[in-house]
Amino acid sequence: MANDPAWQAALDWHLRLHAQPDDTALQAAFSTWHSAHPAHARAWQRAQRVWQLSGALTPSPRQPIPTVQPSLPPRSRPTRRRKRLLGGAAAMAACLLVVLLQWPTWQADYYSPKGERRTLSLNDGSQLTLDGGSAIKVHLDKTQRQVTLLRGRVYFQVSRDTARPFQVEAGTTTITVTGTAFTVDHGDERSSVAVEHGSVQVDDSQTDTRQSKAALGAGDRLELDHHLGKAQLSHQAPGTMAAWRKGLLVADNQPLVQVLEQVAKQLPGLVVLHDQALGQRRVTGVFDLTRPEAALEALITPQGGRIEAYSPWLLVIQSAPGKNK
Structure with a gap:
């Protein structure tokens, strides 16, 4: 489809x-x-x-994800001193996790916290919309306009200025435009560029395919897999590209892991997928990102998965017992 x-x-x-x-x-x-x-x-x-x-599959947001309480065998019950040590280690791990999650924001000129979207105007007249968990650096002068996407997803409505092309750097990917509207989504393993109108030039130095250097027009979407070094070009309706800015996620026969990445951007902390087979199952649906916990349940539960909360900062997803045999 x-x-x-x-x-x-x-x-x-x-x-x-x-x-x-x-x-x-x-x-x-x-x-x-x-x-x-x-x-x-x-x-x-x-x-x-x-x-x-x-x-219909979206559960009530009042139903919290159950917190896992690990039980220990009687012989392994920790002493009071060991409990203090374990508690201290857990606290240190939680602090380290918070630091790692917030690191890109310390380098950023602008960022949007997880679960929030932020719109801002640059002094050249360009409009940017940052998705939750996104961070950027901005450099504008008399000869160039450059935005570095440190992480996350940003929609760019670029003001036309042929004397100063607008460049977006996202890892090894460079997008160059003079005036257009497009979205860049940058992650550790995958990045994508989707053009709503106008055109952009994409150049990725680490993707070894002809499409890694491509001119994209309205409706074009280029997916870059940094892990496999591959690029895939597709076409989609402009309205589906804009869905995330309206708080909706449209999945059209996509691997669950890719949809999960988008939902996880709206949740605090870390979401870990512990089952690769579950992650490759195909998903088609429309999910409400304004209710990310409910969207996560609607994504995972029908596919035979379960969600376990080990802390407010860590959710682990795996197949439910008997569902992945």
Whole structure:
């Protein structure tokens, strides 16, 4: 379905109608599209089923993820001194984890905490939207405009200035534009560039494929796998690209691990996937990122997984007993 234009258009219409339910002109345009071809009606029915299923699977946010209380055999019960040592070690580990999670923000000019989105204006007129857990450095002068994405996802609405091309550095990837709207998502293992309108030039120095140096136009999305050194180009409706800025995550036959990365950006602390087979299962759905705990449950539970909270800073995901044999 990912490469089906009717399916992509149906998702786009669903997002646009969801965002503007009272727009009569939009509803009329949708009706025209819907009746133009039987494939459009079939794609719309599939999109509605996916939307309803994802919503039906989303549990109440009042239901907390259970905290794991490890039990020790009677002979292994710690002494009072050992308890103090274990407690101190746990506290030190928690502090170290907080430091590691916050490290990129100490280098940043701007950042957005996990679970929040932040919009800012640069002095050249460009508009940026930072997803939760994102951090950037900005350098603007008379000859150049450069933003370094330290981590996370940022939407760029770039003000046109042919004398000063706008560059985004994300690890080994460089994106160059003069004026356009696009999103860059940068992680340790994967990065992506998606163009809503206009065009960008992408150059990745560590990806050994022809597509690692690509000119992208409206609707193009380039996925870069830093671990495998591969790049994949695809096309999607502009509305689905903008979904995350409206608090929605649209997954279209994606590996669970990739969807999990997006949900985890909205949660405090660390989310660890302890089952690689579970991570490769394909997921299609629409998830509400404004309720990240509920979105996580809706993503993991139907796939036969379970979530265990070892502290407010650590969630571990693995297959439920008997589900991955």
